[in-house]
Amino acid sequence: MLKVENLDVYYGNIHALHAVSFEVKEGEIVTLIGANGAGKTTTLHAISGLIPIAAGSVRFLDQDLTSLTPHKIVELGLTQVPEGRRIFANLTVKENLEMGAFTRKDRKGVNDDYERIFTRFPRLKERLKQVAGTLSGGEQQMLAIARTLMSRPKLVLMDEPSMGLAPLLVKEIFDIIKEINATGTTILLVEQNAQLALTIADRAYVLETGRVVLQGDAKELANSEEVRKAYLGG
Amino acid sequence: MSTKKTAVVCFLVVAVVLLLLYTLVALRIIDEYTSQVLTVAGINVIIALGLNLISGFTGQLALGHAGFMAVGAYTTAALVMKLNVPIFPAMLGGALMAALFGFLIGLPTLRLRGDYLAIVTLGFGEIIRVVMINLPKLTGGPAGLKGIPTFTTNFFWRPVLSFAMVYFTLALVVVFLSNLLKSSHGKAIISIREDEIAANAMGINVFYYKIFAFTLSAFIGGLGGALYAPFFGYLSPNMFNFQKSVEFLIIVVLGGMGNLTGTVLAGIGLTYLQEILRFLKDYRLVIYPVILIIVMIFQPSGVMGLFGNREFSLTAIINKLIGKSPNREKSADKAGEV
Numbered sequence: 001m002l003k004v005e006n007l008d009v010y011y012g013n014i015h016a017l018h019a020v021s022f023e024v025k026e027g028e029i030v031t032l033i034g035a036n037g038a039g040k041t042t043t044l045h046a047i048s049g050l051i052p053i054a055a056g057s058v059r060f061l062d063q064d065l066t067s068l069t070p071h072k073i074v075e076l077g078l079t080q081v082p083e084g085r086r087i088f089a090n091l092t093v094k095e096n097l098e099m100g101a102f103t104r105k106d107r108k109g110v111n112d113d114y115e116r117i118f119t120r121f122p123r124l125k126e127r128l129k130q131v132a133g134t135l136s137g138g139e140q141q142m143l144a145i146a147r148t149l150m151s152r153p154k155l156v157l158m159d160e161p162s163m164g165l166a167p168l169l170v171k172e173i174f175d176i177i178k179e180i181n182a183t184g185t186t187i188l189l190v191e192q193n194a195q196l197a198l199t200i201a202d203r204a205y206v207l208e209t210g211r212v213v214l215q216g217d218a219k220e221l222a223n224s225e226e227v228r229k230a231y232l233g234g
Numbered sequence: 235m236s237t238k239k240t241a242v243v244c245f246l247v248v249a250v251v252l253l254l255l256y257t258l259v260a261l262r263i264i265d266e267y268t269s270q271v272l273t274v275a276g277i278n279v280i281i282a283l284g285l286n287l288i289s290g291f292t293g294q295l296a297l298g299h300a301g302f303m304a305v306g307a308y309t310t311a312a313l314v315m316k317l318n319v320p321i322f323p324a325m326l327g328g329a330l331m332a333a334l335f336g337f338l339i340g341l342p343t344l345r346l347r348g349d350y351l352a353i354v355t356l357g358f359g360e361i362i363r364v365v366m367i368n369l370p371k372l373t374g375g376p377a378g379l380k381g382i383p384t385f386t387t388n389f390f391w392r393p394v395l396s397f398a399m400v401y402f403t404l405a406l407v408v409v410f411l412s413n414l415l416k417s418s419h420g421k422a423i424i425s426i427r428e429d430e431i432a433a434n435a436m437g438i439n440v441f442y443y444k445i446f447a448f449t450l451s452a453f454i455g456g457l458g459g460a461l462y463a464p465f466f467g468y469l470s471p472n473m474f475n476f477q478k479s480v481e482f483l484i485i486v487v488l489g490g491m492g493n494l495t496g497t498v499l500a501g502i503g504l505t506y507l508q509e510i511l512r513f514l515k516d517y518r519l520v521i522y523p524v525i526l527i528i529v530m531i532f533q534p535s536g537v538m539g540l541f542g543n544r545e546f547s548l549t550a551i552i553n554k555l556i557g558k559s560p561n562r563e564k565s566a567d568k569a570g571e572v
Contacts, residue, residue: 074436086431086432087432090424091421100436
């Protein structure tokens with residue numbers, strides 16, 4: 001579904017990604033794990049077209065994304081849940097969801113999706129007219145995910161959904177991610193919480209200073225000595 | 235259906251209020267001095283509303299709206315005086331010329347994030363002023379441009395017509411902006427201010443909407459200038475200095491960034507204050523910043539922040555009076571605030 005090959009990204013003189021290659025197949029949850037500064041977020045931003053790519057290719061559903069602008073990529077069905085939630089704080093919950101559906105023109109489908117979102121996130125329905133900035137951290141993360149789902153994506157890129165949340169909420173968010181995947185949405189998950197990410201993912205790639213250093217089945221990686229030492233605390 | 239009814243009632247209320255004001259000015263119950271000040275205030279409010287669109291709602295600081303005002307004013311004057319264009323098409327031409335300048339400035343600068351727009355518009359405002367000084371054939375140079383035809387030469391009707399034109403335009407601008415901002419395009423514009431990266435990630439064409447907002451903002455600024463030329467009948471490049479741009483910014487900040495009602499109130503209030511403080515001569519320029527500092531310390535979200543940053547909405551009031559349930563989504567389609 002998504003094929004990234006030899007991706008190179010620079011921030012000025014800093015070579016952030018070195019020939020990163022990986023693949024996400026339809027229906028999978030794939031996770032990119034790695035320490036701070038490994039290039040996880042950079043990879044997602046490069047895929048979404050938010051930062052320029054120096055070399056390499058990104059193909060999604062047999063289309064080249066490298067020269068497309070971010071909104072074209074969203075229209076193709078690839079949407080990101082940005083790191084740190086980044087909800088529109090002064091807009092209401094409803095308006096945030098509307099913005100998620102911004103690229104869509106099928107009114108009826110959008111209305112159906114509202115209903116679907118409300119059954120999945122009943123708490124958002126209760127707070128529909130509330131200003132999003134007044135939501136709790138967990139609710140904001142749910143809103144960020146719901147907002148992304150409003151674009152009816154085929155592939156969702158999730159950037160650190162567990163960031164800054166209490167353990168109980170993290171579990172809830174990860175249950176939601178599994179649910180979303182179960183209904184047919186493919187997920188590329190970026191996480192620092194490698195342990196948790198590996199329990200729900202099918203496959204995983206380990207990034208280290210801008211390079212893919214390990215890859216494979218999520219369960220195997222979770223058991224591998226190397227990963228345990230580096231990312232799972234022994 | 236009843237949304238339509240609300241809109242009609244709205245329109246009628248605005249029309250009646252405007253006509254009432256016009257009558258008061260015509261009968262000199264509002265005396266000529268007051269109506270003159272109110273006319274200036276109206277023009278200031280129009281331009282400040284334009285500035286609020288780009289700085290308050292889109293979150294891109296612009297510091298050169300006196301420049302757009304100058305382009306609108308001088309273009310209108312030139313079209314009328316050199317090409318004998320009738321006044322209304324000339325005013326439209328003035329506003330369009332300002333919009334063109336806005337578009338050309340926005341094209342390279344709005345691609346960049348951060349404060350580039352502020353720097354470039356600051357420069358633009360000064361460049362326009364210097365160009366006007368050095369184009370004496372078109373602008374009369376530093377001595378200014380005299381004898382711009384006014385709306386009417388009739389001594390009695392002149393203040394009435396200026397007042398009427400300005401407040402009619404102001405009403406149009408307010409209704410247009412408040413409807414725009416409630417539409418999905420408006421929400422897209424606001425979401426850029428809220429979080430540019432998230433807006434981008436949601437598939438909003440951030441650059442397009444920034445250009446759109448800035449061009450429209452320049453158009454409205456030019457419209458203010460286009461009204462100013464025939465109202466005043468005289469233009470001088472030094473009317474459009476940096477000080478003037480800052481005045482518009484103070485109106486926006488004092489009223490509340492991203493609040494139309496606040497801009498209207500602050501615009502009228504500050505223009506009046508300037509008249510009241512006239513006895514202080516140049517020292518009044520000190521009062522302005524002091525007010526701004528005090529407001530920034532005690533009420534950083536502006537006057538309307540005191541009211542939860544809500545907008546005055548005629549539609550909501552009318553709906554309440556008719557007894558319709560305040561169904562926000564439906565009634566929000568059309569609002570007239572004056």
